[in-house]
Amino acid sequence: MEIHDERIGNTFVVTAKGRLDGGASAAFAEKVGALITSEKPKLLLDFAGVDFVTSAGLRAVLVLVKKVKAAGGSFALCAVQEPVREVLDITGFTDMLRIHAARAEAIAAMGG
Amino acid sequence: MTAPMQFESATVPTPEAVVALTENVTQFLEEHGVDMRAVHHTSLVLSEVLTNLATHGGCCDRPARIVIAVEPGRVMGEITDSGPPFDPRSAPEPSLDVAIEDRPIGGLGLFLVRKLTSALEYTRRNDENSLTFAITRGGNRDPDRSGRETVT
Numbered sequence: 001m002e003i004h005d006e007r008i009g010n011t012f013v014v015t016a017k018g019r020l021d022g023g024a025s026a027a028f029a030e031k032v033g034a035l036i037t038s039e040k041p042k043l044l045l046d047f048a049g050v051d052f053v054t055s056a057g058l059r060a061v062l063v064l065v066k067k068v069k070a071a072g073g074s075f076a077l078c079a080v081q082e083p084v085r086e087v088l089d090i091t092g093f094t095d096m097l098r099i100h101a102a103r104a105e106a107i108a109a110m111g112g
Numbered sequence: 113m114t115a116p117m118q119f120e121s122a123t124v125p126t127p128e129a130v131v132a133l134t135e136n137v138t139q140f141l142e143e144h145g146v147d148m149r150a151v152h153h154t155s156l157v158l159s160e161v162l163t164n165l166a167t168h169g170g171c172c173d174r175p176a177r178i179v180i181a182v183e184p185g186r187v188m189g190e191i192t193d194s195g196p197p198f199d200p201r202s203a204p205e206p207s208l209d210v211a212i213e214d215r216p217i218g219g220l221g222l223f224l225v226r227k228l229t230s231a232l233e234y235t236r237r238n239d240e241n242s243l244t245f246a247i248t249r250g251g252n253r254d255p256d257r258s259g260r261e262t263v264t
Contacts, residue, residue, distance in 0.1 A: 022163050023127040052134075052152070054159050055221035062215060083152035086253060090227045091220050092208030 002049075003031055009112030011042040013103065017049030020057030029060035033067055041073035042110050046103050048079035053087055065097065074098075078106040117144065117182045122175040125162040134159050137180055144182045150249045153228040154180065154187050157245055160221040161191050161200065168198070186230065187247045192240050199234040200225060200243060 001024035002017040012035045020028060036043065043064065047053075053061075061077075068075040076098040080088065088094045100106035119140040123133045134155040141151045158178065165176060176193040206219040226232060231246040 019131070021127075021131065021159060023131060052155065052159075054156060054163070055224060056163065058220055083149055086149075087156070087224065090224060091206075096211075096215070 001028060003028060005032070005035060008107055011044050011107055011110050011112060012036075013044045013046060013107070015046045015049065019052040019054075020050055020060065021052060021054040022056040025054075025056040025060035028057070029063045032064055036064070036067050036071060036073070039071060039073075041068055041071055043068050043073065043075050044103070044106050044110060045075075045077050046079055046106075047077055047081065047084060048103075050084060051081055053084045055091075058087070058091060058093065061093070061097075074110055076100060076106050076110060078103050119178075119180040121178045123162065123178060124173065124175045125166040127163075127166075130159055130162045130166075133162070133178065137178075140180065141182065141187065146182060146187060147250050149251065150187055150247050153247045154189060157189065157225050157228055157247065158191070160225050161243060164200065164221055165191075165193055165195060184249075186249055188244065189247070190242060190244045192242045194240050197236050198241055199236075201232055201234055 001019060004015045006013050006015075014032050014035070016028065018024070032043070032045070035041070045061070045064075065075050077088075078100040079102060080099055085094070085099075088097070088099070098106075098109070100109060119137060121133055121136070123129050137158060138151055138155055141154060146154075162176060174194055176191055179190045181188045200222045203222040204219065206216065206223050225245070228247065229245040230248045230251075231244075233244045235242045235244075
């Protein structure tokens with residue numbers, strides 16, 4: 001899985017590409033988790049390029065959500081592909097997370 | 113000449129082998145005109161069952177046999193392994209309605225398997241576990257988002 005991160009305003013935007021599965025999830029959680037160093041971090045995961053998320057990938061997302069929440073920050077996903085969205089729906093993640101259709105909309109909603 | 117409608121593999125469920133298997137199955141299903149959603153669900157079910165086998169089944173050193181068949185209305189799959197008896201249908205349901213801070217990390221893999229399949233059967237025979245599953249082709253999502261498929 002390819003992971004790219006950038007800072008837009010006060011929001012860390014992580015663009016992931018490929019499969020978020022058992023082989024990739026630990027490195028993903030570690031690399032993205034390392035961005036969460038400040039108080040009230042804002043973290044946006046852009047999943048436009050993610051076509052496969054297993055339960056191991058969901059666990060990595062949950063680890064990150066918990067870390068952001070523990071620091072009093074905000075977390076969102078955007079541009080989730082339909083099969084992945086279905087997995088998020090089935091597992092109740094959609095009800096727990098903020099999921100935006102597009103990156104610009106997500107950044108605006110998170111306050112930049 | 114028509115390509116065979118059945119895919120067979122013997123896979124030791126290491127993470128790398130599971131990725132390679134799902135890529136091969138994806139290619140096989142796409143070549144047979146299976147819709148993207150059914151292809152995705154088949155790959156995910158295989159990935160979850162085999163990963164669970166490697167983690168909990170104690171048979172990471174022994175290959176599991178996988179058969180995938182394309183039928184007119186569905187994709188059928190069978191996974192056979194020689195690990196200790198385990199019925200994936202009996203795994204406890206995860207708590208989905210608790211606050212995010214309180215959600216346990218884990219327990220979602222076999223839950224997904226149950227939700228993504230339209231049929232799921234387990235048999236123990238000849239000291240082997242046999243799990244068969246069906247994934248509906250061309251299915252739509254239920255409005256209640258339960259993940260069960262409906263055919264239009």
